[in-house]
Structure formats: structure tokens, C-alpha cells
Amino acid sequence: MxxxxxxxxxxxxxxxxxxxxxxxxxxxxxxxxxxxxxxxxxxxxxxxxxxxxxxxxxxxxxxxxxxxxxxxxxxxxxxxxxxxxxxxxxxxxxxxxxxxxxxxxxxxxxxxxxxxxxxxxxxxxxxxxxxxxxxxxxxxxxxxxxxxxxxxxxxxxxxxxxxxxxxxxxxxxxxxxxxxxxxxxxxxxxxxxxxxxxxxxxxxxxxxMDRSPSPEFLNKITSTAKDITEVKSVSKPQVRNLGGEYWIDLKIQLDGDISLNKAHQITHQVREHIMKKMPQVVEVMIHTEPEGQ
CATH class of the missing domain: 1.20.1510 (Alpha-lytic protease prodomain-like)
Structure with a gap:
């Protein structure tokens, strides 16, 4: 119907x-x-x-x-x-x-x-x-x-x-x-x-007021991003809830010696993995940093 x-x-x-x-x-x-x-x-x-x-x-x-x-x-x-x-x-x-x-x-x-x-x-x-x-x-x-x-x-x-x-x-x-x-x-x-x-x-x-989601939801974002083995660490995500759809800003740290092209591939992989595991997420904006910064 x-x-x-x-x-x-x-x-x-x-x-x-x-x-x-x-x-x-x-x-x-x-x-x-x-x-x-x-x-x-x-x-x-x-x-x-x-x-x-x-x-x-x-x-x-x-x-x-x-x-x-x-x-x-x-x-x-x-x-x-x-x-x-x-x-x-x-x-x-x-x-x-x-x-x-x-x-x-x-x-x-x-x-x-x-x-x-x-x-x-x-x-x-x-x-x-x-x-x-x-x-x-x-x-x-x-x-x-x-x-x-x-x-x-x-x-x-x-x-x-x-x-x-x-x-x-x-x-x-x-x-x-x-x-x-x-x-x-x-x-x-x-x-x-x-x-x-x-x-x-x-x-x-x-x-x-863009209040942050529950700690459980934020932890799930972090753990899902870490499913990708190349991700060394993940900062606390910033999330906007727009009518039940979630937009995420995320910082991840990668090996500082990899190429820019490889970093881009990993970033794309993290984005697609989060959106697949969490269907309510419609967009993930990811900022990459070298490990240790």
C-alpha cells in the first residue's frame, strides 16, 4: 500500500x-x-x-x-x-x-x-x-x-x-x-x-538543536569504521540527525607512509562500510590524518 x-x-x-x-x-x-x-x-x-x-x-x-x-x-x-x-x-x-x-x-x-x-x-x-x-x-x-x-x-x-x-x-x-x-x-x-x-x-x-545521538550509536560508528584493518584509530564522530537520517563527520588515522591514492581508497571503503552496516546513515564525511597526530 x-x-x-x-x-x-x-x-x-x-x-x-x-x-x-x-x-x-x-x-x-x-x-x-x-x-x-x-x-x-x-x-x-x-x-x-x-x-x-x-x-x-x-x-x-x-x-x-x-x-x-x-x-x-x-x-x-x-x-x-x-x-x-x-x-x-x-x-x-x-x-x-x-x-x-x-x-x-x-x-x-x-x-x-x-x-x-x-x-x-x-x-x-x-x-x-x-x-x-x-x-x-x-x-x-x-x-x-x-x-x-x-x-x-x-x-x-x-x-x-x-x-x-x-x-x-x-x-x-x-x-x-x-x-x-x-x-x-x-x-x-x-x-x-x-x-x-x-x-x-x-x-x-x-x-x-543537533543533539548528539546516544553513546551506543556513536560507539557503533567507531567500531564499524575500525572493521577496516588499515584504520589505526577513530576520533569521536559528529552526527546530525535530519528526520531520522544521519549525516556523519569522522576523523580517522592511517599509516603515514601510504600514498594519497591508497588513503583515498581506504576512506571510500570506510564510508561504504558504515553506510552498509548502518542503513539510517545517508552520508559520511571523512577526514584522514597520519597516525600519531
């Missing part, structure tokens, strides 16, 4: 889920289902950001953008995180206002409304698992960090909908605690969605 088709299915699914949950949640007076509906609405924003990010990131590098356009994916992830956090704040303010003013929108005991609310909460589980599976395949084909994040976001949505389903069911069969259970369920969803938003923001800011 193409990335375009995957994102189209995801967008249409989230429109349907958001509309169904929000409308039914408001009719049934369920804060937790309404919160879950706004979560689905935020998912729609995620899909739209992914569309923009994938389209722009595919553009080849040019004179103005020598590293290509993959950075747009990090910008997209940052915007996504801020949208999620904004939706959390908005729902908290709305729910708090209802609690303080005791305008709880009484959860109806009508069986039809209960079944509708439960339907919209439960239908999310198989639908989001399907979206996860097709999205993760597209992410692997595109080598896209934003598509991968969106795929795992689909799977995490199942948890929030499960919480909503439990809260709605308990509220219906135990009317005496329906309000507190509804609010607790909404809080759990908001905390979870808020954490996702914070994670997106932190990851995106780190990427935009």
Missing part, C-alpha cells in the same frame, strides 16, 4: 472517529468520551502534518538546502507535540469548569445512548491496530521518523479508547460513581496524551 493511500485512510478514519466520539460524548454527557474524541481530532492534525512532512522531505537537496529537506519532519513533529499539549490544556479547562460549576452534563442512563458511546470507544481498537500496521510499513519504506511516530501513535490510541470504554461502562452500571469515574477516565487520557505531546516536543527540539 502506498504512503499516500495509507495517510488518506488514516485521515478519513480519524475524521469519522472524532465526529462520532465528540457528538456522542456531548449527547451522553461523557467527559471521557469527549476527551477521547478531541484526541482523535488531534490525530487528524498528526496525519495532515505527516502529509506535509513527507511531501517536502522527498524533495532532493539543492544549493540552498545541501542536507536535503528531511528537517521538515522534525519541525512537523514539534508542531504535532504543541497541538497535543494545547488540546490537553483546553480539555482540562473545560472539564475543570464543569466540575467547579457543577455543570456535569449528567451522564444519561438511556441504554441506546450508552451503547452508542460504548460503540465509538470500542470501534477504535481494531481500527487503530489496522492503521498501525499499514502505517509502520509505510514508515519503513519511506524511512520516515514522522510516519513511524504516527504509526505508534495509532497503537497508543487504543489504550485511551479502552480507558474511555471502561469509564463509560462503570458509569452506566454504577450510577452513584459515574461522575467521578468519568472524570478519572478523562484525567488518565489527558495525562497519557500530554506525555505523548511532551515526548514529541523534546525529541523534535533535540533534533533541531
Amino acid at each position: 502506498t504512503t499516500k493511500k495509507t495517510l488518506t485512510i488514516s485521515i478519513l478514519s480519524n475524521i469519522l472517529l472524532a465526529a462520532g466520539k465528540i457528538i456522542t460524548g456531548l449527547i451522553g454527557g461523557s467527559i471521557v468520551l469527549t476527551s477521547d474524541g478531541f484526541h482523535s481530532l488531534a490525530d487528524l492534525s498528526t496525519d495532515l502534518i505527516c502529509v506535509i512532512a513527507v511531501l517536502f522531505s522527498r524533495k532532493p537537496k539543492d544549493q540552498s538546502h545541501p542536507y536535503g529537506h528531511k528537517r521538515i519532519e522534525d519541525i512537523g513533529s514539534l508542531i504535532l507535540g504543541l497541538i497535543l499539549l494545547a488540546s490537553v490544556v483546553g480539555i482540562i479547562i473545560e472539564a475543570a469548569g464543569k466540575i467547579v460549576n457543577q455543570e456535569h452534563l449528567v451522564i444519561h442512563q438511556n441504554l441506546t445512548i450508552f451503547l452508542l458511546m460504548l460503540f465509538w470507544a470500542l470501534i477504535t481498537l481494531p481500527l487503530k491496530e489496522y492503521l498501525f500496521r499499514i502505517s509502520i510499513k509505510s514508515a519503513e519504506l519511506e524511512n520516515s521518523i514522522s510516519l513511524k511516530a504516527n504509526a505508534w501513535h495509532h497503537r497508543s490510541d487504543a489504550m485511551t479508547s479502552l480507558v474511555a470504554a471502561v469509564a463509560i461502562s462503570v458509569g452506566f452500571f454504577m450510577p452513584s460513581v459515574k461522575i467521578i469515574i468519568d472524570v478519572i477516565g478523562a484525567v488518565i487520557i489527558l495525562i497519557y496524551v500530554g506525555k505523548i505531546g511532551v515526548d514529541f516536543v523534546i525529541h523534535s527540539v533535540n533534533a533541531l
Whole structure:
């Protein structure tokens, strides 16, 4: 399935889920289902950001953008995180206002409304698992960090909908605690969605600030370069993460008595070996020095 088709299915699914949950949640007076509906609405924003990010990131590098356009994916992830956090704040303010003013929108005991609310909460589980599976395949084909994040976001949505389903069911069969259970369920969803938003923001800011990858990743670069027997030593690599693609600057030391042509051959061999062993690496710039310097 193409990335375009995957994102189209995801967008249409989230429109349907958001509309169904929000409308039914408001009719049934369920804060937790309404919160879950706004979560689905935020998912729609995620899909739209992914569309923009994938389209722009595919553009080849040019004179103005020598590293290509993959950075747009990090910008997209940052915007996504801020949208999620904004939706959390908005729902908290709305729910708090209802609690303080005791305008709880009484959860109806009508069986039809209960079944509708439960339907919209439960239908999310198989639908989001399907979206996860097709999205993760597209992410692997595109080598896209934003598509991968969106795929795992689909799977995490199942948890929030499960919480909503439990809260709605308990509220219906135990009317005496329906309000507190509804609010607790909404809080759990908001905390979870808020954490996702914070994670997106932190990851995106780190990427935009060119934060160095983990020590394990750097050590793997060094050890891979040393697989080439002519390499005497390797300095600490400098790495840029551009939307899940890595650009590496590396210094290696070679025997000072070899010819320039031989040094060039070894450098090319090191570059090709690193890119073969580490598929996420798209470019390696290598500076050679005589051994001992």
C-alpha cells in the first residue's frame, strides 16, 4: 500500500472517529468520551502534518538546502507535540469548569445512548491496530521518523479508547460513581496524551538543536569504521540527525607512509562500510590524518 493511500485512510478514519466520539460524548454527557474524541481530532492534525512532512522531505537537496529537506519532519513533529499539549490544556479547562460549576452534563442512563458511546470507544481498537500496521510499513519504506511516530501513535490510541470504554461502562452500571469515574477516565487520557505531546516536543527540539545521538550509536560508528584493518584509530564522530537520517563527520588515522591514492581508497571503503552496516546513515564525511597526530 502506498504512503499516500495509507495517510488518506488514516485521515478519513480519524475524521469519522472524532465526529462520532465528540457528538456522542456531548449527547451522553461523557467527559471521557469527549476527551477521547478531541484526541482523535488531534490525530487528524498528526496525519495532515505527516502529509506535509513527507511531501517536502522527498524533495532532493539543492544549493540552498545541501542536507536535503528531511528537517521538515522534525519541525512537523514539534508542531504535532504543541497541538497535543494545547488540546490537553483546553480539555482540562473545560472539564475543570464543569466540575467547579457543577455543570456535569449528567451522564444519561438511556441504554441506546450508552451503547452508542460504548460503540465509538470500542470501534477504535481494531481500527487503530489496522492503521498501525499499514502505517509502520509505510514508515519503513519511506524511512520516515514522522510516519513511524504516527504509526505508534495509532497503537497508543487504543489504550485511551479502552480507558474511555471502561469509564463509560462503570458509569452506566454504577450510577452513584459515574461522575467521578468519568472524570478519572478523562484525567488518565489527558495525562497519557500530554506525555505523548511532551515526548514529541523534546525529541523534535533535540533534533533541531543537533543533539548528539546516544553513546551506543556513536560507539557503533567507531567500531564499524575500525572493521577496516588499515584504520589505526577513530576520533569521536559528529552526527546530525535530519528526520531520522544521519549525516556523519569522522576523523580517522592511517599509516603515514601510504600514498594519497591508497588513503583515498581506504576512506571510500570506510564510508561504504558504515553506510552498509548502518542503513539510517545517508552520508559520511571523512577526514584522514597520519597516525600519531
